[in-house]
Amino acid sequence: MVVLVFSQLIAFKHVKPGGCTYNLLMRINNNLNNGCLYSTEVSKKIDANDLDANENTKMSKAMKAYLERAKAYDDFIKTEENNYNLGKLHLSNMMGVKSTNFTQIDVDKAIRYLFPSGLYDKKARPIMKHPKDIFPVKKAAQFDSTGRPYHSMFYTTKPHYYKALYDVVECMHLLDATEDKLIKNDNHILVPIDLSNSQWVNQENLEGLLVEKISTEQEYFISSIEKLCQHPLANDVKDFIMIYRKLKQSVMQNSTIPELMYDSNNRPYILVTDCMRKNARGEVLVIGQGSGKITVNGLPMVNYFKNLQEREQIIFPLHFTDMMDRVDVEARITGGGPSGQSGAIRWGIAWALRSFVDLNMIQKMKVAGLITRDWRIRERKKPGQEGARRKFTWKKR
């Protein structure tokens, strides 16, 4: 992966052949080509056959130990695999299905049927899966038969992580050099780096990228690469930066907006079920070509809600989208108190109005915090405490 990045860096805008930055890049590239010194990929497994062939040559103790471990692991996985296949055969017989058509999904179904479990946590229920899905994969040897490590940073214990840090600094030096040159040549045109549509990868993904376990190092790495982003020429190494960033999804992408439906009077309407806030549950019907009538449980809104705050909340999405006198709203709501009920209706109206307005307005509603559901709930009281968080007054004696 890193190989790719640097070959892209060769196509660097300002770098000319013969310059010092060019030489630097060529050096890195040559290093990469010669014996994959900086590769992130897990190195090839050395087979036991190779061992026999190289018996005459000197073999390090580490390599021997590794080969023993690898052999034991492979044997273990093989026996587990046999057991799994046998179990699958038995299950297919019990369920009366041909064993050739019996997939993992069928296995899960059969287990659920034959071993019904009332346990709450899904992890605690009985499972049957391929051993490769259950037992963690072991890392292949990072050194050759003489015991010499492939990676130059092997003895840091986290070679790929430190290599990534090293690359960040390398990029920084490179950018500094090109900046100097640009200032000298007096053609200093800067394109600021735009990273608004992406975010840094989380720890889990970074571990996947580096094939290493990291914990607090992630923060340090992100803060280092953020320094690189602040460089005025950071746009030139965007490809390198984007390896460690994940594209964000905009609100339009992850939710589908339903089409308007038409009733017997040919009026458009949208019904939103499952409107909830606090303990209130209900549904909201928004009908187009209306005159601004709002009813809650059959009563006019003004009669149902006594306080101004609740009325304001219900009108909020209608006022925000200027649809106050263009739609009718009918809400049915149960449970909870007035503020929970009004909040649930507010969300229901906003959710339904998405079908009545254009995309730009939906975006505005999102920024206004109307689309997001307020799923906060009352925190439970804890034993040994006065309330959810408050402790009893403590007396020494």
Place this chain on the structure above:
Amino acid sequence: CRSKESIRCYSVFPKHYTKPIFRKEEQDELVTNEKFQAATYLSFKPACIDETSSEFYDPLVSKFINYLIKQGKKSSARYLLERAFLSIKMIQLQAYNSCDSNDKEKIELDPKVILRNAVENAKPVMELTQIKRAGQVYKVPIPIDSRRSRLLAIRWLIQAAKEKTRTDFLYDRLAHELIQAHNNQGRTIKKKQELYKQCQANKSYAHFRW
């Protein structure tokens, strides 16, 4: 909220969720600032229960209501402040009608403007904190930020209203206090000046701040 392990968690909004911008004017500004495109990728918290796009919404007023709340009864706190606004309007209108035509321009009739001016006038710039040095506790004057000074101003206004004689209603007392603070008079302003005097007296301890 249900997390991956289907365990209930209470603080439901992740850290990257930002505060919503629910006023129409502020949103229009955002569009002209060209930050709107970046906003398409942000996640927003839901607007609070007292926030609306209505032109009657005032952040200072809702803050004041929140400081007036007792035992979680927001509706009665809101009622109190609204009645206080009514009293302010009545008092100011009476003054307006009874004075000469030359002085009429000076009398402010908008209760919200009076509230804003009252809080602005009551805001302190410095505060005394207790700092222990060499076994002795010193009162050291320190500068405070705008949030803290607003908190103190509102708290003093409410306290001053509650301290007054209990013959009339709290909203009437609050109305009087707000008008007086608007004119740079009254208990709240006195309290602020007393604090300044103490700060002046203790200024020799100012170096204990570091």
